[in-house]
């Protein structure tokens with residue numbers, strides 16, 4: 120437990136300082152790759168559709184082979200930050216034995232074009248997580264070639280999820296979510312899938328100590344075009360990691376918990392300490408539910424289509440890249456009674472009228488950065504960090 124306490128207490132000093140916020144590209148990671156600690160090296164594993172290098176970090180010479188990739192979706196960068204925090208803290212945390220028991224192939228940014236554009240998709244507008252069977256894109260082929268030649272014992276498929284998810288039916292944000300993807304339509308529990316479930320239960324046990332009731336499980340419907348499902352069906356225990364919202368939009372807090380998740384996963388693989396009979400424990404982790412808004416204005420009087428009514432307004436931030444920075448633009452997502460929903464920020468309208476600055480209308484999709492309710496001024500800006 121000391122391992123996790125140590126990084127938890129000292130994280131702001133220990134994280135890789137030159138990676139910050141949501142916009143992480145090849146240009147951000149290259150200087151860091153050029154000063155990797157002892158025992159780590161990097162190479163170019165292949166190229167993207169726009170001919171950008173896909174970097175891969177290698178370390179360790181142990182028998183348990185772990186293949187990890189992040190930013191398959193270009194705008195999902197939290198795990199990329201956590202992976203570099205892992206690499207740069209092995210010595211500090213006294214876990215060099217991980218490198219004796221495991222071998223790592225780590226692809227920090229699988230989709231460098233999407234990362235550059237701050238886009239989920241690659242340069243051709245393809246979702247690489249639906250291309251695992253057809254393999255039409257260079258990035259998919261790079262990952263599959265590495266999978267075939269490295270022959271991993273475990274795969275970590277690292278993503279970010281939107282801020283809309285709660286844990287089961289609770290009011291808790293899903294700070295992190297996990298999945299042992301299905302490998303067939305019947306969602307059979309094969310031995311490799313059970314191993315993935317076992318690793319997740321270990322991660323969950325550790326995270327519950329730091330962020331209780333903020334961990335959930337993703338839906339396991341099967342899609343062979345998804346990389347996790349594909350690799351699971353090829354017999355390799357594969358774990359989906361999803362970084363979610365735990366209070367800050369720049370995901371520096373989630374980054375810390377993702378690092379703890381990574382450490383706990385690698386520790387149990389390194390020590391060959393996978394639990395037996397993990398299925399039930401795994402299935403007891405609550406499922407994700409999409410019930411969160413970023414902001415929820417309750418009981419406000421608004422004029423919609425010429426009629427005045429008391430209603431609720433659900434707002435979601437849209438992440439927009441401008442001048443190399445991500446801006447969180449608040450947009451009206453739903454205007455309706457939202458009594459069963461929760462939010463990261465609640466504003467009680469107290470049945471008063473909501474007023475926007477002039478020429479602005481309350482309608483779906485409208486940007487709502489400032490507004491007045493009963494002479495109280497509200498702003499929904501998120502500060503840059």
Ligand SMILES: [Zn+2]
Nearest residue numbers: 192195278279
């Ligand atoms: Zn993703």
